[in-house]
Amino acid sequence: MKILITGGRGKIARAVHAGLVAAGRDVRVASREPADLPGAIALNPAHPVSLANALDGISQVFLYSDPSTAELFVEAAENAGVKQVVLLSSLSSQADNEHAAGDPHAATERVIAGGDYATTRLQPGTFMSNAIYWSYQVRATGQIRIPYLDAEEAPIHEQDIADVALEVLLDGPSGNHNGLAYPLTGPESMTRRHQIELITEHTGVPIEAVDLTPDQALEEMSAVMRNPAQLASLMAYWASRVGSPHPVEPSVELVTGHSGRTFTTWLHDNPTVYTS
Template identity: 35%
Template sequence: MILVTGATGNVGRHVVEQLVEAGEQVRAMTRRPERAGLPDSVEVVRGDLAEPESLPAALRGTDRVFLFPMPGRLPGFLDAAKGFGLQRVVLLSASAVTYETPNPIGRMHEECEAAVTGSGLPWTILRPGAFMANDLHWAASIKATGVVHGLDDGAAGAPIDERDIAAVAVRALLDDGHAGEAYLLTGPEALTEPERVGIIGRVLGRDLRFQALSVEEARAGMLTRMPAEVVDSMLAMRAEAREMARVAPAARNLIGRAPYTYAEWATYHVNDFR
């Protein structure tokens, strides 16, 4: 039995679905089982990494786990997991831990990684860069005006489709040989924000427009979605655009096919932008 935490998130939902497709027994842990909407064969349990009393029901009878990062909560989970005989941990981390610029996102994930690597359990760490799914926050303005506002400073990234992160997680959960490995995961192409908006427009068959903002204007908009420390860190990290744009080979090598392109991701999510 494989436990998936964060089972209704952008990545966790796909991990669950792909494990089911592989014929595995899956238990999904979520705070709201009644809203999970997962395949019928999945055992859905109520649980929260922040609620230790909920963990035994989630862990009992499992031997592998896909672990959602939650700073400060993983040591307790991992201690409980060892008591139930857990044999493998696949942690969702982030590429921010590899950046030279110190940043709160990286520090948060470094804490989670340290908890896992120090647990004594066999582990694999996934370090995806930006999720393509992050661009879903453009959907409202695309629907309303056909205009996306953002920074046009030439910074590029190689965002990754959430389905590909899940595919790597499934490979690490099912196949031996990944213990002690940390994989940097990116999509197959480096793209700027205006380029990504153009791709969404072509998929929709609409002329979308990217309107450049000043750094101050962009920061104000980001503050409506994220804490100030995270916003300032993300803006500072844009200076590492060359590193952020580097296409890493791990996703292709691990899943045995080309990762999804941004156009394929936009097509998969076309109804979210309509």
């Protein structure tokens, strides 16, 4: 059974690819920018012919979430005879705040889960790798400028998300994961402020943490996060987590058999993010 990995340049896609190759599986990697990725094919998910080409001969798919192209994907996957789709969604799809109805991941989940194939939805919370985006601010200004420094998160290592995806794909369409959604977090709740303290402790790089007001954050972050509904949902989520430890989900351990990697492990695994 051949497996298609979309979003090829993404951190999780790369880890899923490496794991499937190590397991001896037949894999096709697709990207919107294949020139950046040796061996990858081009995929424009908004283009039916491009989708049909990418899905030709494919039985299983690791899919990055995109509400604008989800219906086209379902049609193309059914036409191609795809048997299993593992969707990289988000914990935000479960949000019960006033912005949840507009959450793009919830919208994608509804469409993708309606297809005629086995589906498993991975719902990770905050990625530890967001610290890479913070590092760009540190290089430029010595600061990390984010809202809700005292909001609690349980950030997850991208390899743990990939490990769950690998288990599900290797189990196959008739395995135990069909129809399930896995909320995924890291193993410990901590404030965003404490994550910054750990970065300095681990790297020795001094960082000024700047607690943006919601208005400042909307102005500064809308330049990098172009989806206003997603940004509004995130802001409401952070506001709700101030002074409220984040639940630690058991799914990584239940599905993979190993405990989730800590933020200190992530910093150890990514030694040059703040120091090169």
